[in-house]
Amino acid sequence: MKFDTELVGKIGSMALIDKKSNMLDYTLIARLSSELKPGYIWVTSGAAETGRLDYMKRTGEELSGDPEDVKTDYASQGQSILMSTYRQYVDPKYSIRQVLVEHQHFNDAQKREHLRTMLLRAKEQNAIPIINYNDAISTEESRRFEIQDLKARRKKVVECVDNDETAAQIACLVKAKTLLILTSASGIYKDSKNPDTLIDEISGSTVHEVLDNITECEQYCNGSSRVGANGAKAKLEYIKDAVKNGTKVIIASAKYSINELLSGSAPATRIGVR
Numbered sequence: 001m002k003f004d005t006e007l008v009g010k011i012g013s014m015a016l017i018d019k020k021s022n023m024l025d026y027t028l029i030a031r032l033s034s035e036l037k038p039g040y041i042w043v044t045s046g047a048a049e050t051g052r053l054d055y056m057k058r059t060g061e062e063l064s065g066d067p068e069d070v071k072t073d074y075a076s077q078g079q080s081i082l083m084s085t086y087r088q089y090v091d092p093k094y095s096i097r098q099v100l101v102e103h104q105h106f107n108d109a110q111k112r113e114h115l116r117t118m119l120l121r122a123k124e125q126n127a128i129p130i131i132n133y134n135d136a137i138s139t140e141e142s143r144r145f146e147i148q149d150l151k152a153r154r155k156k157v158v159e160c161v162d163n164d165e166t167a168a169q170i171a172c173l174v175k176a177k178t179l180l181i182l183t184s185a186s187g188i189y190k191d192s193k194n195p196d197t198l199i200d201e202i203s204g205s206t207v208h209e210v211l212d213n214i215t216e217c218e219q220y221c222n223g224s225s226r227v228g229a230n231g232a233k234a235k236l237e238y239i240k241d242a243v244k245n246g247t248k249v250i251i252a253s254a255k256y257s258i259n260e261l262l263s264g265s266a267p268a269t270r271i272g273v274r
Contacts, residue, residue: 001246003177004120007258010043010167011182015254016050023053024085028254032182033089035258036096038123041174043131043167044082051078068139075135086130095127100134103143106158106169107150116173133166161234168238171247179242180261181235182254187269188232190220202271210243210273239271248272 011032018025024046036042051074056062063070083098090096099119105111122129143159150157160166164181171179190197202217204210214236221233232251239249252261252268260266 003175003246005041005123005171005174005176006039007178007180007262008041008043008167008171008174008176009180009182009258010163011045011254012163012184013045013049015182015184016044016046017053023057024050024081026085029085030089031257032254033086034091036086036090036094036128038094038126038128041119041122041129041131041170041176042086043163043170044086045132045163047078047082047132048075048135049078050081051075054078054081068141072136072139079132079136082132083130090128093126095125097122097127097129099129099131100137101131101160101166102134102137103147103158103160106160106173107154112173119170119174131166131170133160133163164235165238168242171242172245175245176242176247178262179239179247179249180258181239181249181251183235183251184253185232186253186267187251188217188221188236192220192222192232198267199269200267202269203274205274207244207246207273210271211240214240214243214271243272246273 016024016029018028048071052062054077055074063073083096087096099115101115105115119129147157147159158165158169160169167181168179170176185192186195186198188199188202189195190199199217199220202210202213204213218233218236221231221236235251242249249271250261250268251271252266256266256268261268264270
């Protein structure tokens, strides 16, 4: 099978934060950034949480008011910090390109194609796209009404409720060989409280068999790492479209390097046709 992109990677908000210092984990970001290269597309969460921590650091307090306004203000403050941090550690011979997406970019054929060709051009131009959902502009209320309208007119709608879905849809868009989802856990567990129950492989001899096995594993997934997150079950649901396209999926801890995870030398849940 021919793939147009080597890797789409995604890192979650909580994996980016050093809980002890309550700030971005610069060591982790430096390590991951140093591995990024043309042919990779990186989806990063963390703008709102980064903005919140930065605002608290500068003022000693959190913002108050309407939750949507607060999220917007935090995201707009954190987005510039995230991008400057990636730029600091990505190999200087490579360009990086910020790409802010919303659900419209996946549900409108013309916008979808524009996004696809822009992402594919980046490799030939020695550039690495770094993508985030545009939380600074898109409000939950407006998104909900727009999604409802789309659902009334079509069967399948991309909602982009979080960056796991965004990353999976990007992987479909650019026909990625591998979709790497980095979290604060080492993958999918039968019992999230027992690290010995890591499911290291969800596979099958056909796509349909893999999809059935993914659905079976969803029964083990409960809860999420933070308010607003959708948890492991949602991750498994989102990746199904990518698996249908032949993409191999790896769900793993961000404490391991990209190269370790791609080579199979680090623990993870690996998903795809055998």
